[in-house]
Every structure is written in structure tokens, then in C-alpha cells.
Amino acid sequence: MKRTAIFVDVQNIYYTTREAYGRQFNYRRLWQRISAGGEIIVANAYATQRSDDKQIKFQDALKHIGFRVKLKPYIQRRDGSAKGDWDVGITIDVLEAAQDVDRVVLLSGDGDFDLLLEKIRKDYAISAEVYGVPALTARSLINAASSYHPVEEDLLL
Secondary structure (H helix, E strand, O other), rough: OOEEEEEEEHHHHHHHHHHHHHOOEEEOOOOOOOOOOEEEEEEEEEEOOOOHHHHHHHHHHHHHOOOOOEEOOEOOOOOOOEOOHHHHHHHHHHHHHHOOOEEEEOOOOOOHHHHHHHHHHHHHHHHHEEEEEEHOOOHHHHHHOEEEEEHHHEEEO
């Protein structure tokens, strides 16, 4: 049975599914799909800290599914998007988990993670899977992954 670690770039998934589909991502369905292929031993969702009721409910739902929610202060950009600066935190957590798992699943379209995936595939000989919105996932990230799973209708609410 494969031991799996999941890492979710929540802001990236939120904005890319909203932009591409006008809908939200279905984290429960993702969990069911991944757990069918092995034991999930790490599941981190990285988000920005906002204290509004909608965000608190969303974070509670993630926890209920089985994710550990990690929060950073909310930073509002001029274009209206939010930033949580989680790239380094995700990278550290992936590198720490890579020693103990058979596969890493990353939910993000951010090309900054391509070197990370290449490193864990080479150094730890594990599978590095990516879930991302096809039109908004960096080609370099797709190429660095062992396998790429497009976020489409079946993973949306």
C-alpha cells in the first residue's frame, strides 16, 4: 500500500479554479481519489489567515476531511488577490515528508515547484504527482511531475 503525502497550495487552487471554471474545488472528492490508492500519512493545506466566517467554515471543512490547515497572515495585493507566501513552507514540508512516503501529491499550478519535484524524484526515488487547472498550470511543473492530473469537472463542486 502506497504511503502518500498531500500538499495543497489553497490560494493557487482557489484562484485557478475560480478563473477557469467559476467554481470551487472539491477537496472531499480529491481525498477519496487519493486514499483509494494508498494510505495518506501527511495532508497539509496551506492558506492565508482571514477571520471571516466563510474562511473559518472552509478551514473547518478541510480539517474534518483530514487536512492539517497551516495559516499565514493575509496580505491583500493591489490587484485584489491574496498572498500567503507559502512556497518555502510547502517546500520544507515536502522535503521532510519525502523520506517517509512513496508518493507526494502537490495541488498547485505554480512553476516555482518544478525544481522541488525534480529533486524529490531524483533524491528519494518517489512519485511526484501534480493536480492543477490545465490552462493555468506551468508547463515546467507538469514536465517535472511523475504524473499530472488535470483539475476538471470531476473535481469541482
